[in-house]
Amino acid sequence: MAQNTAQKLSENEIRPDDIMEKQKEAMLADIEYILKFKSDYIDVNCPGCGNDNSEVAFQKYTLDYHRCNECRTIYINPRPTEEQLADFYRNSVNYDYWNKYIFPATDEARREKIFKPRAEKVKEICEAQGFQPKTLVEVGAGFGTFCEEITKLDFVDEVIAVEPTPGLAETCRKKGLNVIESPVEQADFEDGSIDLVCSFEVLEHLFDPADFVQKCAKIMRPGGMAVITNPNGEGFDVVVSPEHSGTVDVEHLNYLNPDSMTVLFERHGFEVLEVQTPGKLDAELVRKMFLAGHMTRDDNPFLYQVLVEKWDECGDAFQDFIADNKLSSHMWTIARKK
Ligand SMILES: [Zn+2]
Numbered sequence: 001m002a003q004n005t006a007q008k009l010s011e012n013e014i015r016p017d018d019i020m021e022k023q024k025e026a027m028l029a030d031i032e033y034i035l036k037f038k039s040d041y042i043d044v045n046c047p048g049c050g051n052d053n054s055e056v057a058f059q060k061y062t063l064d065y066h067r068c069n070e071c072r073t074i075y076i077n078p079r080p081t082e083e084q085l086a087d088f089y090r091n092s093v094n095y096d097y098w099n100k101y102i103f104p105a106t107d108e109a110r111r112e113k114i115f116k117p118r119a120e121k122v123k124e125i126c127e128a129q130g131f132q133p134k135t136l137v138e139v140g141a142g143f144g145t146f147c148e149e150i151t152k153l154d155f156v157d158e159v160i161a162v163e164p165t166p167g168l169a170e171t172c173r174k175k176g177l178n179v180i181e182s183p184v185e186q187a188d189f190e191d192g193s194i195d196l197v198c199s200f201e202v203l204e205h206l207f208d209p210a211d212f213v214q215k216c217a218k219i220m221r222p223g224g225m226a227v228i229t230n231p232n233g234e235g236f237d238v239v240v241s242p243e244h245s246g247t248v249d250v251e252h253l254n255y256l257n258p259d260s261m262t263v264l265f266e267r268h269g270f271e272v273l274e275v276q277t278p279g280k281l282d283a284e285l286v287r288k289m290f291l292a293g294h295m296t297r298d299d300n301p302f303l304y305q306v307l308v309e310k311w312d313e314c315g316d317a318f319q320d321f322i323a324d325n326k327l328s329s330h331m332w333t334i335a336r337k338k
Contacts, residue, residue, distance in 0.1 A: 011281055011288075013109040019102055026097040031061055031250045034080060034088050038062075041078035047209045047253070048073035048260030050267070058242050061250045065242065071260035074233040076253045082207045086183070088251070089165050099167045103143040111145050119149035122198060122227050125334055126155070129273070131225055133195035137162060139184045139212075140202035144172035156196065162187055185211050189219040196225050203230040204252040213268040220337045226270065228333045233257050235329020236282040236322050237289075240303065244294040246285070247329045258326045261333045270335040279328025283307060283319040 045052045046068035057067035057074055066077045080088065089095065103110070126133060134157045138147055141161030151159050161177045162184050163169040169181040180187045197216045203209050216226055231238065233255025237245040248255075256264065258275040265272050287307040289295045297304040306314045322328050 011284055013113060014106055015102070016106065019105055023094065023097055023102060026094040030088070030092055030094040033091065033093075034084070034250055035062065037080055037084045040081065040084065042081055043078045044075070044208070046071060046073050046260075047075050047206075047264070048256050049263050050210065060243060060248055063250065065248070065255075068260070071263050072234065072257055073260040074238075074255035079207065079253050085205075085207055086164075092165070095165055096167055099143070099165075099171060103171075107143070107145065111149065115145040115149045118146055118200065119153055122150065122196075123153050123155050125227060126196065126225065129225065129336075131196075131223075133225070134158065135194050136160070136196045136198060137184075137189070137194050137219070139197060139199040139216075140164075140205075141172050141177070141179070142168050144168075144175045144177050146198070146200065147172070147177050148175060150198075185215050187215075187219075191218055192221045194219045194224060195221060196227070198227045200229045201231075203228060203256070204254050206254065209254050209256070209264060210268065213264055213270070217269045217337055222337055224337045226265070226333075226335045226337070228261075228335070230261075230331055230333075231255055232277055232326070232329045232331040233260075234327070235277065235279070235331070236327055237285045238329050240286050240300070241289055241295060244289045244292075245329075256331075258331065258333075261331065265333065265335045269338050271338055272333060272335045274334045275326065275331065276334075277323055277326045277328035277331050279323050279330030280319065281330070282322050282328045283315055287311060287315070 046054060048068060049071040051068065051070045053069045054066040055069065056064045058065050063076050065074050067074050136150065136156040137160045139162045141147055141163040144161060147159050147161045150156065159178065160180060161172045162180045163172055164181065164183045166181065169179050172179045197220060203212060206212050231247045231252065234257040235247065238247050238255065242248040261275055262272040286303065290304055290308050306318050
């Protein structure tokens with residue numbers, strides 16, 4: 001598997017502590033901005049199964065995070081409207097900071113440790129299915145590094161980057177990529193024209209993931225494939241401490257899980273071939289909660305033992321166990337349009 005052969009990844013390489021310190025201010029400004037609209041937030045049904053049967057699992061940033069009693073998806077409810085979200089992303093201080101400082105400072109480490117392995121993994125997934133895509137759309141192309149890397153592998157004829165955030169779309173254009181600057185829901189593709197849709201860490205941000213999956217189904221040809229990553233709401237750091245988990249973020253509205261991703265995609269004309277959680281950082285993230293004093297030995301003596309006292313002996317094996325049993329918060333879904 002690709003995750004076992006990829007080079008060792010440490011969190012500091014992709015999120016350096018010094019730069020991330022200033023990023024906290026940008027993030028706080030964003031949180032304050034999005035919370036300003038709170039009185040106009042609207043109620044939604046479960047983004048996984050569509051049912052209205054949930055209860056509040058926890059609160060963070062004064063927001064209610066519900067858990068669906070049917071499919072266990074966790075979701076912010078009530079939530080900002082689509083218009084408020086679009087406004088938020090256009091004005092986000094945090095995204096601007098990532099585009100100007102964090103992505104450039106970590107571009108090479110991210111390229112080597114995240115995007116090259118990601119592009120290779122997508123190629124391997126397609127090859128394992130005997131699937132040869134001609135057209136690839138990446139939804140939420142960000143800094144454009146995945147599109148660059150998948151282009152280098154020379155296994156698709158055409159790569160299209162869909163990116164709604166203006167600064168990031170501009171970065172993609174400067175890299176010579178074919179860019180559509182809009183949310184995918186509004187992008188003007190011919191129906192059934194796309195072979196492969198990839199989307200990494202986007203679905204959790206969307207007002208309505210079902211809209212997104214429907215749009216993907218519409219633009220894809222029958223037999224086309226979707227490769228999607230998003231956080232698993234049943235992942236280790238999320239379950240241990242949503243309060244201190246960076247995965248649980250004000251702009252992450254949807255936390256599906258391996259079961260509810262299957263429900264969501266099957267509701268909209270896909271066959272789900274596989275859901276996997278090849279995460280590498282879960283144990284380190286929770287270890288950091290202990291080291292930072294957010295949790296103590298008294299909160300969970302067993303985890304303290306594994307993640308702090310016996311880290312050198314147990315850390316890697318514990319992480320492998322998490323990843324192998326769909327318990328990592330980093331989730332991949334591979335689906336085929338019927
Ligand atoms: Zn549900």
